[in-house]
Amino acid sequence: MRRRRIHLFLAGTAVVISALAAAAFTRGYRLNLTPSEPLGLWRIEELQRPVAVGDLVFLCPPMTAVFAEARRRGYLRRGLCAGGFAPLIKTVAALAGQRVEITDHVLIDGRSVPASSLWDRDGEGRMLLPDPGGFVPSHQLFLHSPFASSYDSRYFGPIPDSGLLGLARPVLTFNP
Template sequence: MNRRRAIMVLGASAMAVGLLSAAALLGGLRLNLTPSEPPGLWRIEAPSRAIAVGDLVFVCPPVTPLFEEARRRSYLARGMCPGGVAPLIKSVSALPGQHVEIGENVSIDGKPLPSSSVRRIDGAGRPLTPFAGGIVPPGYFYLHSPFASSYDSRYFGPVPDSGLLGFARPILTIDP
């Protein structure tokens, strides 16, 4: 009798977790465990205006060899975006037509981007190839995170705005 009750409780618990997870995903909630932004519960909010520099957004990266290699290197978490990766939470730092220069740090239209040092190797000692720089093309965003080890547009360049999921809004986060 106790075994049957335990199985029923475990089954009901698993179903409740599954239903809550589905409701959270459908409701635009995401759990961030990366250091790019504070860990915790975030909400994806549909844009009600044009995306601007400084907006914090959720973006699905494109399925390219560069992002496939980033997944193999564990720079990207598994998730529900195409390519099997989780959405990125990053700030929009440049829009179409803006000029991005990459050196030891990043400059946008000649102005230094704070917290943008460019690393040449990752935490495992593997080489990192920075984005070459240039003009952000139409239909793309240049993304940045102030976290020093963030995998962002410093390395993969601008991303298509077609991957935009929406604004990233913290619900319950922990500032380290």
């Protein structure tokens, strides 16, 4: 009898936790488990204006060979975006028409982007190739994260703004 009560309690707890997680997910809450931005609970906030440089956003990466390789290497987590990717949390560093130069760091319209040094190898010694730079095409965004090992547009280049989900707002986060 006691074992049955424990099983019922555990099953009930699992149902309640699942229901809370589903409700949070449908309201735009997401867990960030990558170090590019603080770890913890975030919310996707609808963007009520055009996206701007400096906006911290959630964005689904496109289904391309570059992102498939990034997923294979473990740079991206599994999620509900097309291709099975989790949305990225990145800062918009440049918009369509802006010029991006990539040397040992990133320059946008001639101005150096802080914390934008490039790595030639990832943490496992695999080669990393930088994006060649150039003008950001129409309907594309150049994304950046100040985290030194971040996988961002320094390596994959500008990506379509059609994947933009909204602004990224921290709810309960911490830096490890």
